[in-house]
Amino acid sequence: MDTASLTGKDLAAALNAETTARAQARTEQIGRAPRLALIVANDDPASAWYVNSLRKSAANRGIECDTVDLGADASADMLRTELSVRSADPATDAIMLQTPLPAGVSLDDVSPAIAATKDVDGVSPLSLGLLTAGSAGFAPxxxxxxxxxxxxxxxxxxxxxxxxxxxxxxxxxxxxxxxxxxxxxxxxxxxxxxxxxxxxxxxxxxxxxxxxxxxxxxxxxxxxxxxxxxxxxxxxxxxxxxxxxxxxxxxxxxxxxxxxxxxxPVTTALLMRHVVIAAEQAGRTADTAPA
Amino acid sequence: MDTASLTGKDLAAALNAETTARAQARTEQIGRAPRLALIVANDDPASAWYVNSLRKSAANRGIECDTVDLGADASADMLRTELSVRSADPATDAIMLQTPLPAGVSLDDVSPAIAATKDVDGVSPLSLGLLTAGSAGFAPxxxxxxxxxxxxxxxxxxxxxxxxxxxxxxxxxxxxxxxxxxxxxxxxxxxxxxxxxxxxxxxxxxxxxxxxxxxxxxxxxxxxxxxxxxxxxxxxxxxxxxxxxxxxxxxxxxxxxxxxxxxxPVTTALLMRHVVIAAEQAGRTADTAPA
CATH class of the missing domain: 3.40.50.720 (NAD(P)-binding Rossmann-like Domain)
Incomplete structure (x- = not known):
């Protein structure tokens, strides 16, 4: 039997083209680009490599990307505060928390501080529960x-x-x-x-x-x-x-x-699509809110 | 092969004896019994039968039980309000929302209003996510x-x-x-x-x-x-x-x-155990809060 190679490149390219168009449309609509906050608290080379590739991918899609490096010795409180501030910030559409986290800090400790509407990699317990229940939310x-x-x-x-x-x-x-x-x-x-x-x-x-x-x-x-x-x-x-x-x-x-x-490549493309969806949904809520 | 009957009666009895003792200890500690709110919004006979059996079981364990009947035509807003009020009420330790819900109201619409610390049947998306992530929370x-x-x-x-x-x-x-x-x-x-x-x-x-x-x-x-x-x-x-x-x-x-x-019988016994655990944990938080 021939074993087909199930590559992700074509799919990623198609997703990326759609995301780029949607990011541009959203930017024209509200006068700023969709914005992703990447929260980092480690000095791991693999994480740095991944953050860099996400930044490049975001730039190629027309997504603004803030990298917030809290240092490898950041406390759980520092992380929760940063995640809460970004969750409440109307200029931040999406949040990704990089791993590894500092020694003694678990994802469960801090991920609940990410608003589900901005949790584009679906890491919080609420996002996981919404996914399991079949409700709206971002999947990892x-x-x-x-x-x-x-x-x-x-x-x-x-x-x-x-x-x-x-x-x-x-x-x-x-x-x-x-x-x-x-x-x-x-x-x-x-x-x-x-x-x-x-x-x-x-x-x-x-x-x-x-x-x-x-x-x-x-x-x-x-x-x-x-x-x-x-x-x-x-x-x-x-x-x-x-x-x-x-x-x-x-x-x-x-x-x-x-x-x-x-x-x-499909994973990265879906992350960027999630950022744009989060921006569109934030827009929809704001657009329909009473003046 | 002999097929053993895996009955739940002995296990339920053992769980119930422990729950009764813990409910009594908690009652002596804070001067009131653990309290469960049963929220009902239907006129289904099976639900009425189940509510009645839960009330009897609670009484036998020394657990106070408030039944709140919002009627079979209650709106999602009414249900959310009641669940939010009970979630914030320090005299309510545990909340159970009965099904079926009124036509047009889904569990997903209203269950997020139940605080995870009081969600003793684990029905909210957050409870499901905490369970999936392996974090503290009540399982169904x-x-x-x-x-x-x-x-x-x-x-x-x-x-x-x-x-x-x-x-x-x-x-x-x-x-x-x-x-x-x-x-x-x-x-x-x-x-x-x-x-x-x-x-x-x-x-x-x-x-x-x-x-x-x-x-x-x-x-x-x-x-x-x-x-x-x-x-x-x-x-x-x-x-x-x-x-x-x-x-x-x-x-x-x-x-x-x-x-x-x-x-x-094990299900009912575990529900009552959850009520007492919720009361103990609420107590622990309150006991350690600054005066």
Whole structure:
């Protein structure tokens, strides 16, 4: 069987073109560009690299981006204050809190200070609950990217059995909710799953999101299964590789998303789309508010 | 194989004894009993029956219970106002909103007005998100009852494969989160699942929570599987029956929870325990607040 490469580049380009147009329309409407606040409290090189790529992507879409660096020793109180101020600031449309956070500060401690209407990466408990309940709110962009990538490549979800390997609050758990909303049957597995190969072999679609090199191999797949690789791991030679062993999967899987170039560009494109949506919705509320 | 009856009566009795003692201790500490507000906006006989049973159970535990009947034509605004007032009222420790709600009013519309600290049946999006994120908060009592019933009967969850049939916001979805937190592998299936018998046959534990008589039969089970029946359906003769066909399961399943007498009494007992916990936590906050 030929294994199709489920790339994210075309989808990301299409999303980006739409986002750029919407950002411009919004800018013309209210006289300023949509604005994203990136809150940083670490000195991690990978985070710095990611912040830089988000800034470039925002600039290319016509989105203003404020980077607020509170330092690697910022307290939970400092973070909550900054997030609350930005949540209340009418000139800030969207907020992203970068990880890692300072030692002793957990995402649960501080993310509730992000207003749900500005929580464009869906990290707060309220955003996660709105997603689970099927209400309006922003999904974590990586989880949404998996669903959008599958749809873009014409892979039906209704009634299909999807195995998600990994149960993080930012990918596995919200992805399960998004897939249930698409009427998929969803299994969430993880490090304590007794017989992972049996679970993945029973699935039509396997999503690898555990952050472990070589987690999914062709031997653990049903022939014709579709595999989405969310992993971004640094290999021994310094290159970025996913959770799936692509060589072993080839010939067994019907499709595999590459790393890099699969879920990644779609994630960034969806984040920028969320920023514009947040700006449009803030506008709608303000536009309809009594003078 | 003998199929054990996984009754909830002993567990409920033990929980109730503990709750009664804690309610009394709290009453002595602050000079008033823990107080639950039951908000009703329907004229449904089943709801009236349930409210009455909750009132009796509260009285037996030493919990005060206010029933607030807003009428079957209450508006979303009226409900939100009542829930907000009770959320802010220091004399109300816990709030339960009964369903069904008036036509045109959804739980999502009004449940965000319930403070998470008083949301003892875990119905608001924030409560659902806190549960999903693994943070402090109240789980929906029915979902928690399934886990507590399994533990009470000594059924291990870590690494076991659990199939949940039903994806409601009050049972299936929160139960999936509770089981993941116990390190189970969790599959959520539903009405659009293509091959439900294959999914349940692959599971060590099957939870039937779809509200459909005869949904799970012995033919769809792995021999030795454990089955928890969350269904409460009215049968043709007016009796209450579950989602599982008990006769067909006998001899195949290692255990089956009866309906009635399984999950039901544990659910009510956990609700009352939540009320006392809410009262204790409100107390703790008040006790430590500056004078």
């Amino acid at each position: 962009a990586t989880a949404e990217a998996v669903v959008e990538l599958l749809k873009h490549h014409g892979i039906a979800l209704e009634g299909r059995h999807v195995a998600i390997v990994g149960r993080s609050n930012v990918v596995g758990k919200p992805l399960a909710q998004l897939l249930l909303a698409e009427n998929a049957t969803v299994t969430v597995c993880h490090s304590r799953t007794t017989d992972l190969p049996a679970v993945t072999a029973a699935a039509d679609i396997v999503v690898a999101a555990a952050g472990r090199i070589g987690l999914v191999t062709g031997a653990n797949l049903r022939p014709g299964a579709v595999v989405i690789d969310v992993g971004t791991n640094e290999s021994a030679d310094g290159s970025i590789v996913g959770d799936v062993d692509p060589e072993s999967v080839r010939g067994t899987a019907a499709g595999l998303s590459p790393v890099p170039g699969g879920v990644g | 009592a029915t979902a928690e009852a399934v886990v507590e019933l399994l533990k009470h009967h000594g059924i291990a969850l870590e690494g076991r494969h659990v199939a949940i049939v039903g994806r409601s916001n009050v049972v299936g979805k929160p139960l999936a989160q509770l089981l993941l937190a116990e390190n189970a592998t969790v599959t959520v299936c539903h009405s659009r699942t293509t091959d439900l018998p294959a999914v349940t046959a692959a599971a060590d534990i099957v939870v039937a929570a779809a509200g459909r008589i005869g949904l799970v039969t012995g033919a769809n089970l792995r021999p030795g599987a454990v089955v928890i029946d969350v269904g409460t359906n009215e049968s043709a003769d007016g009796s209450i029956v579950g989602d599982v066909d008990p006769e067909s399961v006998r001899g195949t399943a290692a255990g089956l929870s009866p309906v009635p007498g399984g999950v039901g």
